[in-house]
Amino acid sequence: MVKHQVTITKSAKATKNFGEKLAHSFVKREVVVPYIICLYGDLGMGKTTFVQGFAKGLGITSRLLSPTFIIVRRYELTKKFTFFYHMDLYRIHELHDMKELGLSEIFEDQKSIVIIEWADRLDGKLPKNRLDIRFSIGSEPSERRIEQTYVRE
Secondary structure, three states: OEEEEEEEEOOHHHHHHHHHHHHHHHHHOOOOOOEEEEEEOOOOOOHHHHHHHHHHHOOOOOOOOOOOOOOEEEEEOOOOOOEEEEEEOOOOOOHHHHHHHOHHHHHHOOOEEEEEEOHHHHOOOOOOOEEEEEEEEOOOOOOEEEEEEEEOO
């Protein structure tokens, strides 16, 4: 099953708000499955801004920093989910660079939410059930086109 949706945001604040609203919808869902969100888009398209809003929507109050140099940050959650994993694969160039990250275990954890920036670096190793979000520039330089595709098997 594939479900497709496009959203246009007109500012960084709107992109952050969109992330927060999406997180609220995840928390409200009754079905518990691995929640994996794969983000795609060039530098500066709003991926990290989106993740900051998403984290806020999960109740994370600490400042969210992109894990560009450490690859994965894990945040404890207090509600429906146990952990929120924020991955940034920008600096990963080969799949063997990721073997020690424990991705399989993280992806199978049904009590966690995982967001992966630069998910295209996984080169076909993506989970079969996920939400793909592609960020691109809109008709104005400050606009972002956010294309969501729910992939379920």
